[in-house]
Amino acid sequence: MANHTAQLLKSPIGRKLTLSIILFSSLITLLTTGFQLINDYRSDVNRITRQFDSIEKVNLDVLAASIWVIDERLINTQIDGLIQLPDITYIEIDDDSGQHWQAGTATPENTIERSFKLVYSSGNENIDVGTLLVQADLRVVYEKLLDRAIVILLSNAIKTFIVAGFILFLVWYLVTRHLHKLSDYSQNINLEGEFEPLVFVKDSHKNDEFWLVAEAINKMQQQLRRSFDDIKASKLELQEALADRERLLELERSYKDELARQVKERTQELEQSLLVLKRAQQVLVEQEKMAALGGLVSGVAHEINTPIGICLTAASTQLIHIEELIKLIHSENATLEEINAILEEYQQSCELIISNITRASSLIQKFKTIAAEQSLEDKRSINLKQGLEEHHESMRFIYGDKLAEVEYRVDPDLNILTNLSLFKQIVTNLFSNAYAHGFKGRSQGKIRIDAEVDAGMLKICIQDDGPGIDSEATGHIFEPFYTTTRSEGGTGLGLSAAFNAVTLLQGNIRYRDDGELGGACFEVSFPVEVLDNQAVELNLSNPSGF
Numbered sequence: 189m190a191n192h193t194a195q196l197l198k199s200p201i202g203r204k205l206t207l208s209i210i211l212f213s214s215l216i217t218l219l220t221t222g223f224q225l226i227n228d229y230r231s232d233v234n235r236i237t238r239q240f241d242s243i244e245k246v247n248l249d250v251l252a253a254s255i256w257v258i259d260e261r262l263i264n265t266q267i268d269g270l271i272q273l274p275d276i277t278y279i280e281i282d283d284d285s286g287q288h289w290q291a292g293t294a295t296p297e298n299t300i301e302r303s304f305k306l307v308y309s310s311g312n313e314n315i316d317v318g319t320l321l322v323q324a325d326l327r328v329v330y331e332k333l334l335d336r337a338i339v340i341l342l343s344n345a346i347k348t349f350i351v352a353g354f355i356l357f358l359v360w361y362l363v364t365r366h367l368h369k370l371s372d373y374s375q376n377i378n379l380e381g382e383f384e385p386l387v388f389v390k391d392s393h394k395n396d397e398f399w400l401v402a403e404a405i406n407k408m409q410q411q412l413r414r415s416f417d418d419i420k421a422s423k424l425e426l427q428e429a430l431a432d433r434e435r436l437l438e439l440e441r442s443y444k445d446e447l448a449r450q451v452k453e454r455t456q457e458l459e460q461s462l463l464v465l466k467r468a469q470q471v472l473v474e475q476e477k478m479a480a481l482g483g484l485v486s487g488v489a490h491e492i493n494t495p496i497g498i499c500l501t502a503a504s505t506q507l508i509h510i511e512e513l514i515k516l517i518h519s520e521n522a523t524l525e526e527i528n529a530i531l532e533e534y535q536q537s538c539e540l541i542i543s544n545i546t547r548a549s550s551l552i553q554k555f556k557t558i559a560a561e562q563s564l565e566d567k568r569s570i571n572l573k574q575g576l577e578e579h580h581e582s583m584r585f586i587y588g589d590k591l592a593e594v595e596y597r598v599d600p601d602l603n604i605l606t607n608l609s610l611f612k613q614i615v616t617n618l619f620s621n622a623y624a625h626g627f628k629g630r631s632q633g634k635i636r637i638d639a640e641v642d643a644g645m646l647k648i649c650i651q652d653d654g655p656g657i658d659s660e661a662t663g664h665i666f667e668p669f670y671t672t673t674r675s676e677g678g679t680g681l682g683l684s685a686a687f688n689a690v691t692l693l694q695g696n697i698r699y700r701d702d703g704e705l706g707g708a709c710f711e712v713s714f715p716v717e718v719l720d721n722q723a724v725e726l727n728l729s730n731p732s733g734f
Contacts, residue, residue, distance in 0.1 A: 217344040283318035495544030617686040626654025651709035
């Protein structure tokens with residue numbers, strides 16, 4: 189019993205519920221008490237008002253008549269009668285002659301008073317004979333209201349505490365003790381021990397909420413026990429898996445060590461192989477250089493030996509002609525026709541020697557352009573479109589028998605600053621290649637030139653509508669003395685010279701077989717400086733030279 193009482197008094201829910209009930213009941217009690225007291229106050233005030241109205245209806249005419257005749261005994265009798273009325277505490281009469289009558293004690297505050305005119309009726313005439321002052325003291329009303337408030341509050345307080353205590357007992361009996369049992373049961377749950385179901389009340393109805401809670405907790409505990417058993421089984425499996433993983437990790441470490449050893453050995457073998465490959469590469473590079481040098485020397489020797497051989501033959505022929513001329517001059521039978529014939533043959537030999545020497549000199553000059561140090565020349569301003577147009581016009585004098593329709597896709601206001609000699613060498617050889625190979629076997633063709641400056645790089649694309657270049661030859665077209673028309677007088681130095689000039693300009697040149705015109709297409713790019721009109725005017729002293 190003591191334990192239950194302690195639980196009852198210490199129950200937080202019970203205390204909160206009891207406090208809430210007391211506060212709410214007190215608030216309702218105060219409101220109802222205040223409303224009731226206000227009604228009682230209004231009833232007392234109305235009662236006093238009715239007393240005043242009764243005095244006005246019953247006593248005014250009698251008092252006026254008594255004052256008119258100045259009947260002291262009757263006036264005092266009437267005043268004593270009025271002062272005996274409930275709630276009336278003070279009566280005062282003043283007549284028009286200055287006489288004064290009063291009864292009771294006047295109170296300066298907490299009173300209700302009313303003043304009446306005393307009028308005497310004499311026939312049809314009404315005469316004011318004085319004034320009646322009636323005063324009612326409210327202190328009696330206030331005391332009555334206070335006593336009533338005390339009684340109401342005490343009775344409601346006792347009732348509230350009794351109800352709150354009963355509710356506290358009900359909360360403990362119906363809720364708190366079950367919650368304590370649930371708390372103790374939850375704290376003592378042991379999933380590894382025997383299952384003991386939670387039962388709040390043995391004979392409780394199945395619709396009872398706590399029976400439902402006990403049923404749910406028992407089911408939950410059974411599920412937890414099954415889950416706990418599964419977790420223990422999973423834990424055992426996990427421990428076994430971890431043991432297997434440790435063994436696998438140990439095998440993996442041993443495998444990695446073996447793999448690292450093999451990789452190290454293989455790396456050493458690869459490094460040795462790489463050294464062998466580098467030596468082989470150096471040998472191949474040297475062989476390639478020797479092959480290229482051999483081709484270069486062979487080309488130079490072939491191109492130079494041909495005119496020199498012709499010159500040697502012509503010189504030998506001239507010696508023979510000179511000997512014949514000497515014999516003929518010393519002969520007595522020499523005729524002028526024979527001398528002229530020998531001189532004409534001598535003249536032809538001289539012309540042949542001069543032409544072949546000139547050809548050899550030209551070949552040497554072209555060969556020199558391949559390695560000439562032209563990059564040290566001062567840069568000069570060029571109007572790109574105008575220069576290309578003027579230079580193409582000069583091609584007409586060299587290839588006068590061939591006509592070309594040229595399409596320029598160049599900004600007419602594009603002015604650049606670059607090495608003029610190298611630029612002219614590039615354009616000259618690309619135009620010459622188009623006329624010599626693109627228009628071969630035809631009298632007219634088409635050339636298209638695209639040029640623009642992007643991020644400080646001049647990009648020029650020159651293409652023709654010719655047959656293009658054989659795929660086998662595209663890998664050698666920039667090699668010195670490589671030509672497919674050697675039998676027709678080609679030297680193979682044009683594109684090589686253009687390649688050398690582009691390289692000196694720190695650019696690049698490449699051949700493309702996807703030109704829109706279907707023929708050869710060369711794309712050149714190298715860095716330039718774009719000039720505005722003011723900069724072009726400052727460079728007028730260095731004309732482009734086209």
